[in-house]
Amino acid sequence: MTDNGARAVLVVEDDPVLGKALQRGLEDGGHRCTWMRNGRRGLEQALAQKFDAIVLDLMLPELGGLDLLRALRLEGIRTPVLILSALGSVEERVNGLNAGADDYLVKPFAFPELLARLSAITRRSFQTKAQQLIVGPLTLDLSTRRVSRDDCEIDLTPTEFSLLELLMRNAGQVLTRKMMCEHLWDSDWEGVTNVIEVHINRLRAKIDREFDTQLLQTVRGRGYVLRVPG
Template sequence: MNILLIEDDLTLGRSLQKGLAEAGMRCEWRRDGKSGLTALQEQQADVVILDQLLPDLVGLEVLNAARKMGLRVPVLILSALGSVEDRVTGLQHGADDYLVKPFAFPELLARLQALSRRTLEVPSQRHTVGTLTLDLSTRRVTRDGEDIDLTPTEFSLLEYLMRHAGQVVTRRMVCGHLWEADWEGVTNVVEVHISRLRAKIDRGHPEPVLQTVRGRGYLLTDASPPDASGSARL
């Protein structure tokens, strides 16, 4: 299981990272809200452990931004703020679980495993980013309720991008998904498919959902890209 830990306390962070590693989990650790949000966008975490009182952006701000970007990764808030009001507020803002400090490490492990199982047991057949919707059961793509006709390759590409909504997807990742090959050097083929897909899903809409992040890859989101100065359209 891949865990993203966003926690500013040095002692607790080191302890959690070590304990999770000993439990057979991979733990990426960030110590402030801004870098935590960036990691959320770029990495494929199975569960996020999110502290509430963080530098730069507090936990709820990180959570709100992630949900607005379409990120659906399970989030467990880990906080010293333990009143009923605090817990209710966290859950209402999109958290999937809430654990109050101090806590028992075995309970944290159990909660992480439960969140991971819940995600695996209910595979989503419908993906939505802003007004763009893809339905796997009907193979239908719509934006603002209007049907969009895609080729099988374009549909598969869009499904992959939507499953990683809010995250930067590299050309190598696209190649691996579409052709089960690692040939990132041949960029023009990927760019052609991206360009054709963008023309179909963004045509007639003032706010594009498919961005190109220079030097990094592609980003599907209904929010601004992580670095607007480094993004451009093909």
């Protein structure tokens, strides 16, 4: 999001009339809009490019909106999502929010309200980004120094917390033992690096041992990486 409030917005909407109207309205408001007409292409765009917000229909060809949303959240992508749908029952709205949506607007709608809701969810996201790191089911809160996985709180030592923070900030990227040592103790670390294995093993025991999916992975000969498999 730029200083003047302009946002990069992904619209996933199969109705050509509404999709074109949304694109025109967002661009007239100074935002950058990418419009996809089916769920599969929408998911590909959301995974390949960083957006400030996503406007998501539910009844989409090739991949439904809720399945798209769940796939994004499983990948650790926390882009704010506004569901825009003709499905407006309480149960349908609850299902959308429980799947990971940040807001839900029922068609037909007033365009100024959509813009206001987009502004609200992106503003909330911007305010919380500095406080929380989220990778798949793993959440690290910098303000409270709490770590949880699937809502189960995990007790970490200060060194383990710092190490996990580094891994989460660089999720998907292989980090060497030397990089970890320099982060934990000294920017010009020249000591032995095998001490990292001890801390990694302890951290892995706490964040992975009780769960089916292993997030902290060893890359032989290179180092370690935190990623959501698949």
